[in-house]
Amino acid sequence: MVSGGVSKFAKARPDATFQKIVKESFDYAMHDVPKLKHSMIDGSVVSYFSDHFTRQLMAGIMATDYLGLCPKPNKRIEGGGATGGLCFQAGWEAVASGRMNVCAAFGFETMSRVPTWKGNEFIALASDVNFDYPVGGFYSGYYAMMVNRHMHEFGTTVEQLAMVSVKNHMNAYGNPYAQKRRKLTIADVRNSAMVAYPLTLLDICVMSDGAATCILADEETAFRLTDHPVKITGVGTGTDMMRMADRPHGDVLLAPNEKKSDYRNLKYPGVHSFRAGRSAGLQAYKMAGITDPLKQLDFVELHDAYTSSEIQTYEDLALCKYGDGGKFVEAGYPFMPQIDYGMKLPMKGALPVNPSGGLIACGHPVGATGLMQAVFAFWQIQGSIKKHYGSGELQLKKADRGLIHSHAGTGTYVTVSIMERGW
Amino acid sequence: MAKKNPTIAPAASPKVEELMTGTTVFNIPLPADLKALKGMSPIVVKQPYHIDYIHSYGQDSPFFAGLSNGKLLGTKCGRCDYTYATPRLACTHCGRETKWVEIPLSGRVHTFTTCYFGGEEFLKETPFHLVLVEFDGVDTLFLSRLIGPAGPEDIRIGMKVKAKFRRNSQLKPTDVYFVPSE
Numbered sequence: 001m002v003s004g005g006v007s008k009f010a011k012a013r014p015d016a017t018f019q020k021i022v023k024e025s026f027d028y029a030m031h032d033v034p035k036l037k038h039s040m041i042d043g044s045v046v047s048y049f050s051d052h053f054t055r056q057l058m059a060g061i062m063a064t065d066y067l068g069l070c071p072k073p074n075k076r077i078e079g080g081g082a083t084g085g086l087c088f089q090a091g092w093e094a095v096a097s098g099r100m101n102v103c104a105a106f107g108f109e110t111m112s113r114v115p116t117w118k119g120n121e122f123i124a125l126a127s128d129v130n131f132d133y134p135v136g137g138f139y140s141g142y143y144a145m146m147v148n149r150h151m152h153e154f155g156t157t158v159e160q161l162a163m164v165s166v167k168n169h170m171n172a173y174g175n176p177y178a179q180k181r182r183k184l185t186i187a188d189v190r191n192s193a194m195v196a197y198p199l200t201l202l203d204i205c206v207m208s209d210g211a212a213t214c215i216l217a218d219e220e221t222a223f224r225l226t227d228h229p230v231k232i233t234g235v236g237t238g239t240d241m242m243r244m245a246d247r248p249h250g251d252v253l254l255a256p257n258e259k260k261s262d263y264r265n266l267k268y269p270g271v272h273s274f275r276a277g278r279s280a281g282l283q284a285y286k287m288a289g290i291t292d293p294l295k296q297l298d299f300v301e302l303h304d305a306y307t308s309s310e311i312q313t314y315e316d317l318a319l320c321k322y323g324d325g326g327k328f329v330e331a332g333y334p335f336m337p338q339i340d341y342g343m344k345l346p347m348k349g350a351l352p353v354n355p356s357g358g359l360i361a362c363g364h365p366v367g368a369t370g371l372m373q374a375v376f377a378f379w380q381i382q383g384s385i386k387k388h389y390g391s392g393e394l395q396l397k398k399a400d401r402g403l404i405h406s407h408a409g410t411g412t413y414v415t416v417s418i419m420e421r422g423w
Numbered sequence: 424m425a426k427k428n429p430t431i432a433p434a435a436s437p438k439v440e441e442l443m444t445g446t447t448v449f450n451i452p453l454p455a456d457l458k459a460l461k462g463m464s465p466i467v468v469k470q471p472y473h474i475d476y477i478h479s480y481g482q483d484s485p486f487f488a489g490l491s492n493g494k495l496l497g498t499k500c501g502r503c504d505y506t507y508a509t510p511r512l513a514c515t516h517c518g519r520e521t522k523w524v525e526i527p528l529s530g531r532v533h534t535f536t537t538c539y540f541g542g543e544e545f546l547k548e549t550p551f552h553l554v555l556v557e558f559d560g561v562d563t564l565f566l567s568r569l570i571g572p573a574g575p576e577d578i579r580i581g582m583k584v585k586a587k588f589r590r591n592s593q594l595k596p597t598d599v600y601f602v603p604s605e
Binding site: 014015016055115117118120121122123124129130131132134135136137138140141142144145146148149152193194195196197198241243244245246247248249271 | 464465467470472483509511534535538539541542544545548553555562563567595597
């Protein structure tokens, strides 16, 4: 990866159509590597989740032509909430296969075009319309059922969930691209409106208008364009069954740092864990040569559509054992070392998760989200946070290797990509 | 570009409900100097969208016929000895065609939630409880509504529940719902 750009994520951008918002992120990325000429881009991949939000089929080609990338190759990538992560990997595939030397991967969503509850209805159409949607289609409800089972199996608490919200909103305080930048307490999170028990308004990400662009290149071209490229050293993609009710109750897919005896009585994944996340993580770790992710990663940008799914994802990514996700946040592992959260955190900063503020605070313009994470991770590894955020508050001292994680509805598609300092 | 004073904690401020009604406008004044158009506010219009789909339940259709006859029909793979509470006509483990079987009408709450908000279509029904029900001898779960308990504090995982059916079938999965049976 040689460059990235994002638009400012906002609740509503009535001033622009999706093409212009994409162009803002694309122009930002192009300006950041002046040696990259438009003519050097061999093709592109584009991601957006829902045709319903745009009420425009083939919006992908319209974004592509607005960027002046015709008649070069392009295709649309879609996979629910993981759309952006899948697009990032499709861009990587285009370069890794040798088909392109330089590939632009861009994605967007303009969710403000319908009222919030209609938007929730559209999103719920990403559940089985024969059996699930008509029962009361609502994604927050689906995740609430998953976390209630997680709490039942492992003793996870609502305060532990709230800690994730406090962390991510506080981190976003230093990220000017984020939609919600707030200083909260655990009590604020618990006292906000209950949406789907036990998840409150502040446990859940918001709808957003936004776009993100990543420019990917082969190694030789990358070093011609920049002195500080970031290398993609591992990719993994996992899947699971659309209907939560159908998920198996079998054995844990073991990470290299786990043994079968760790999980004698656990039926897996059930509805408490995301098997696709574990599968994606294991593939990416194997490719990148990672056997102890907690020690070998410097930071993680993961898909916290819900505070609960952040905790579940710590476990899927083997940052801790299954069942220990709540304790992992409580001990402070995923917090930023340099930020004061107003809480006692003995293991603070051991492995910062969502330094950018994540989806909960940045917003979740679905097709852009996975690419946004790649851009924030790219800047973190480059050490260029100060340049791009206007303040170095969120820059980690050591950020040589990061993980990005993108996740679709109840864990149906999950992508994990490992990004490393390339110079 | 960092904003100096981001919002502090969310305060519940009084506000009027946003409406989807508006005013019909037939013309917009233009400035004499076209350069000024770059500063023009966006024009936002309402675009209604309504469709009647001719939706087929396809191979899942017998399930809905079952509901209208007071039966919960699932499927079973004879080869894997694996029973699906929510029917699936091809076994996910071996790919073979499954057969229709009756699922017990009593089970337990595997997990639950109470939805205080929802997709627009269901907003008027809130709050409602969603449950995933587990059944003895059945390998997968079943998503349904739980009727009866006042709030989430009255529901617990492992609670016994039984199926009830609408007398007048709507041919929707909500033709069946569960109630506590303890």
